[in-house]
Amino acid sequence: MASQSNSEDSRDSPATQLNELIKSGWQGLKQSRPGGNFKGKIALAVLMLIGVAGWSAYYTVPSDSVAVVQRFGKYLGEVPPGLHFKLPLGIDVVTIVPVKRQLKQEFGFATLGATDLHQSPRPQDRTRETQMVTGDLNAALVEWVVQYRISDPFNFLFEVREPGATLRAVAESVMREVVGDRTVDEVITIGRQEIETESLTKMQRLASKYAMGISIDQVQLKNINPPQPVQESFNEVNQAQQEKEKLINEARRDYNKVIPLAQGEKDQRIREADGYRLKRINEAEGDVARFNALLAEYNKAPEVTLRRIYLETMQAVMPGIRAKIIVDEKAGGVLPLLNLDAQTGERP
Known part of the structure; x- marks a missing residue:
C-alpha cells in the first residue's frame, strides 16, 4: 500500500505532469506534417514554454x-x-x-550512507589522513571528527571556491600541527582533551581568517592507535605502565595506612611526655613551696617545728608497723625481757 501511494503521489506531482505535457507536445509536433497548421505549432510551443516557466517559478x-x-x-x-x-x-x-x-567531516574512517561528498574521505586517503608523527618522532594513527555549521551563507558560497574541501585541508593541517607538538603517550592517553580544545580553537581561527562562513562546534578524537607493526610492543608497554601504576597505588595505600598510625602514636607519646613533665615540675614546685614554708616556720620556732615534724612523721610511719616494741632508756638489758623465739615468725 505504501509503494502504491508513493507511485500515485509521483504521478500527481507537478514535475511528472510537466514531463507528460512536454512529452505530449513533442509527440504532437512530430506527428504534424510539414505543411500543417503553423499557428497550432506556435501555440503548442508557447504552451510548453509557459508550463516550463510555471514549473520553475516556485x-x-x-x-x-x-x-x-x-x-x-x-x-x-x-x-x-x-x-x-x-x-x-x-x-x-x-x-x-x-x-x-549540524554538519560533520570524518577523518580516517567513513560512515555508511553519508550523502555529503566532503563528509567522508576518499578510500585512498583514509590511511594517509590517520598517519601522523608525534613530537617525540613516533608514529600514531589518529581518527577524528569535525562538527560544524554554516554561519554565513554568502561567504560559504562565494568567498571560497570549495569550502568543504578547504575545511578538510584546514582540519588535517591543524590536527597534524597539534599532534606534532606532543609525545605519543600524551596523544594516546592523557592529552586527548587538550588536543581537541587546541584543535578547535586553531581551526575556528583559520576558518574566520579565510572567511569560509563556517562555525566549528566540536572536534572529537575517535580511535588513536600506534601503527600495526608496533601494536603488540605498544600494548606490552601499556601493560607494564598499568602494572607500575598498580604497584604505586598499593604502596601509597600501605603508606597511608601505616604513616598516620605512626604519627598518631608519636603524638600520643609526646603528649604523655609533656603531661609527665608538667606533673614532675608541678610536684617539685609544690615540694619546694612546702619546704620553704616549713623552713620559715622552723626559723620562727625551731624546737616546736622540730617536734611537730617528728610527731607527724611518726604518725605516718607507725600505723604501718605490725609489731611495736618500746624499750625504756633506763633499762639495763633487753635479753631477759625480750622473747626472741616468739618474735622470729613475725615481720616488721
Whole structure:
C-alpha cells in the first residue's frame, strides 16, 4: 500500500505532469506534417514554454535552511524557509544552504550512507589522513571528527571556491600541527582533551581568517592507535605502565595506612611526655613551696617545728608497723625481757 501511494503521489506531482505535457507536445509536433497548421505549432510551443516557466517559478526552502538567490549570477539576498517564487527559465538561481543543520567531516574512517561528498574521505586517503608523527618522532594513527555549521551563507558560497574541501585541508593541517607538538603517550592517553580544545580553537581561527562562513562546534578524537607493526610492543608497554601504576597505588595505600598510625602514636607519646613533665615540675614546685614554708616556720620556732615534724612523721610511719616494741632508756638489758623465739615468725 505504501509503494502504491508513493507511485500515485509521483504521478500527481507537478514535475511528472510537466514531463507528460512536454512529452505530449513533442509527440504532437512530430506527428504534424510539414505543411500543417503553423499557428497550432506556435501555440503548442508557447504552451510548453509557459508550463516550463510555471514549473520553475516556485521553490520551497526547508525549515533548517535558507535560500540564496542570484539573478543572472548577481547575489540578491537570502530567503527564509517556506514557499517562494522566482523569475523562471534560469533568470533567478536558488541555492539551498542548511544553516541550522549540524554538519560533520570524518577523518580516517567513513560512515555508511553519508550523502555529503566532503563528509567522508576518499578510500585512498583514509590511511594517509590517520598517519601522523608525534613530537617525540613516533608514529600514531589518529581518527577524528569535525562538527560544524554554516554561519554565513554568502561567504560559504562565494568567498571560497570549495569550502568543504578547504575545511578538510584546514582540519588535517591543524590536527597534524597539534599532534606534532606532543609525545605519543600524551596523544594516546592523557592529552586527548587538550588536543581537541587546541584543535578547535586553531581551526575556528583559520576558518574566520579565510572567511569560509563556517562555525566549528566540536572536534572529537575517535580511535588513536600506534601503527600495526608496533601494536603488540605498544600494548606490552601499556601493560607494564598499568602494572607500575598498580604497584604505586598499593604502596601509597600501605603508606597511608601505616604513616598516620605512626604519627598518631608519636603524638600520643609526646603528649604523655609533656603531661609527665608538667606533673614532675608541678610536684617539685609544690615540694619546694612546702619546704620553704616549713623552713620559715622552723626559723620562727625551731624546737616546736622540730617536734611537730617528728610527731607527724611518726604518725605516718607507725600505723604501718605490725609489731611495736618500746624499750625504756633506763633499762639495763633487753635479753631477759625480750622473747626472741616468739618474735622470729613475725615481720616488721
